[in-house]
Amino acid sequence: MSLKLNTLDDFQLNNKTVLIRVDINSPVDPHSGIILDDTRMKLHAETIQELSNKGAKTVILAHQSRPGKKDFTTLEQHAHVMSKILNHSVIYVEDIFGCAARETIGHMKKGDILLLENVRFYSEEVLKREISPQSATHLVNKLAPVVDYFVNDAFAAAHRSQPSLIGFTFKLPSAAGRIMEKELKILTGAMDNVKKPCTYVLGGVKADDSIHVMQNVLENGSADYILTTGLVANIFLQASGIEIGTTNHNFIENKGYNEYVDVAGDLITKFKDKILIPVDVAICEDNKRIDISVEKIPDAPIYDIGIESIKLYAQIIRKSSTIFANGPAGVFENPEFSIGTADILNSIASSSGFSIIGGGHLAAAAIQMGFEEEINHISSGGGACINLLAGEKLPAVEALKNAYFKKLNDNL
Structure with missing residues (x-):
């Protein structure tokens, strides 16, 4: 580019x-x-x-x-x-x-x-x-x-x-x-010279943005792994035939993302070996965190990825040469459910790969949690960064x- x-x-x-x-x-x-x-x-x-x-x-x-x-x-x-x-x-x-x-x-x-x-x-x-x-x-x-x-x-x-x-x-x-110049040089440079293996960690509540990026990087072959978190993960869990409960299904519907369940299903069919979905999640019951297998999700809101998923994702992130991340893994503003976001950021920060974080909430979390100096680039623009990664x-x-x-x- x-x-x-x-x-x-x-x-x-x-x-x-x-x-x-x-x-x-x-x-x-x-x-x-x-x-x-x-x-x-x-x-x-x-x-x-x-x-x-x-x-x-x-x-x-x-x-x-x-x-x-x-x-x-x-x-x-x-x-x-x-x-x-x-x-x-x-x-x-x-x-x-x-x-x-x-x-x-x-x-x-x-x-x-x-x-x-x-x-x-x-x-x-x-x-x-x-x-x-x-x-x-x-x-x-x-x-x-x-x-x-x-x-x-x-x-x-x-x-x-x-x-x-x-x-x-x-x-x-x-x-x-200078900000415009720096952002474009770093982002386009990283996209033009992707070092393998390349991992995308995509989460947050703006699932449409993340899924557009996912489609682009899977189709053009630049992504080796897609790690799903946040609402993106819930959509892919549902697309995989896993029962996520009425509460979480309704949340997807109210966000206007029902159509993306079908899109996620198609992506899983085409790129099953590259897309990882959580094996467990953290639900909220009585304002407390409970980690539970995705096979046993009750009708309770999913607020984070689970501990076993965090371990699995961390292993992949640490062996990656290029890491793009966008969107928090869960409701990180609540200390009970900040573990997924914090551990993923820690894995990115401690990896030897070149790392870029999109703007928005994950960038705020990275700065708030003290990972700013260990990540190669934290973009100043969430929407602009994610659109660029999506090939737009x-x-x-x-x-x-x-x-x-x-x-x-x-x-x-």
């Missing part, structure tokens, strides 16, 4: 106005409104600091949550937090592309950093549309004339097709930021590639 993108090294940015799209979407306490985790802001600090150091006037475009959610709020607090992280004043303007935003941009000096308002406050950002019309939006038409370059550093949102992620690449010289093109990345080839052709 070729990676031909402009980066910050391709443009002279001194005294230029640079519009950068980042993903600083952060957990916010619904009661106090206080930001609970600044991890994503710290990640983007590298690119933003570099732009400022190079003398650019840096204009930041970002979102927080989406309409209808309790944490859908302004970016005023984000500006305060980012100022502390960067040790540099981050100006905040309560506007996206109106007169206030454009006038503030016009008065910026070298090294200044400006954060515009939550881009999802504007309806065009959340409407579904094809890629090319994104450049015809008011957001792009108003901001493009007052900036010189566009930088996309929002890998975590790269699977979205939205004006702030795609539209500017049609009208401005565009480049990938990321709209924002494709837009940057097109901008690269446009520049190349313009120079001929």
Whole structure:
């Protein structure tokens, strides 16, 4: 998979106005409104600091949550937090592309950093549309004339097709930021040069994502083992003819995943030797963990994979040369049912193989449990990472590639 993108090294940015799209979407306490985790802001600090150091006037475009959610709020607090992280004043303007935003941009000096308002406050950002019309939006038409370059550093949102992620690449010289560049180099590099044996550990509650990845890597032959955990495992248990109980069956149905039981059945038929399902599970009875064979699952919620399954999975992980993992093994937020997730992460961390963890809950668990330093790469983008592994093109990345080839052709 070729990676031909402009980066910050391709443009002279001194005294230029640079519009950068980042993903600083952060957990916010619904009661106090206080930001609970600044991890994503710290990640983007590298690119933003570099732009400022190079003398650019840096204009930041970002979102927080989406309409209808309790944490859908302004970016005023984000500006305060980012100022502390960067040790540099981050100006905040309560506007996206109106007169206030454009006038503030016009008065910026070298090294200044400006954060515009939550881009999802504007309806065009959340409407579904094809890629090319994104450049015809008011957001792009108003901001493009007052900036010189566009930088996309929002890998975590790269699977979205939205004006702030795609539209500017049609009208401005565009480049990938350092986070975008790093993620794509590591992920595409690992996918292009898979060392065998290669193991995928797929779990969590977003079973459709994991099963799409599974289909892709089994069909193209890159996966030697698929270890199923979480809701993914429950779907495969049911597809294998194992009775998982009405409670767990209803949970699959309520999530809208009934169709994936048939998909799982087909995958088991085709790739039986490569797909492993749990031999035991941990159920919740009276708020306590009980490990039980999959042949004897009562009508009780499955909250984790069982101890024997953990041992089996750990053996495979430790002998793997490449390990991709996405989604926790169970309800890891509850200490009683964090064993599966913790032991799998420990196996990945202690293996000699090259390891990548998708973003989202498993990444949070890895950091929370102290495995961050032992894992080769923890992706900043759950949805983007999993889509890339599933062989899907990321709209924002494709837009940057097109901008690269446009520049190349313009120079001929």
